[in-house]
Amino acid sequence: MNYSYLMGINNIEKLKQDNFEIKSFRNNYGVIFDEDKIELFEKYIFETLENGFWNEYLVKDEGYNNEVI
Numbered sequence: 001m002n003y004s005y006l007m008g009i010n011n012i013e014k015l016k017q018d019n020f021e022i023k024s025f026r027n028n029y030g031v032i033f034d035e036d037k038i039e040l041f042e043k044y045i046f047e048t049l050e051n052g053f054w055n056e057y058l059v060k061d062e063g064y065n066n067e068v069i
Contacts, residue, residue, distance in 0.1 A: 001060060002038065004031045006045075008053025014044055035059075 006012070006029040015031060016022055018040060023030035033041055038059075045055045 002033050002035065002041070002057050004033075004041070004055060004057035005029070006031055006055060008050040008055075009048055010050070011048065014048075015041075031057075 005025075007027075009029065012022055012029055018037070020037065020041070021032040023032075031041070041057065049055055
């Protein structure tokens with residue numbers, strides 16, 4: 001799974017139509033999506049992100065040990 005916190009987006013409907021998991025936080029959104037949707041997510045961000053904002057997302061790294069010590 002991949003995770004992002006979106007700010008600077010006015011219309012999240014396209015991601016909802018493409019079956020991204022969306023959580024609303026007032027005017028912002030948490031987005032969860034599978035590996036096979038990375039290109040679609042990046043295209044959406046490129047086309048819709050307002051000026052003055054940026055976006056990052058976390059990806060699952062298969063080589064990283066996620067255990068908490």
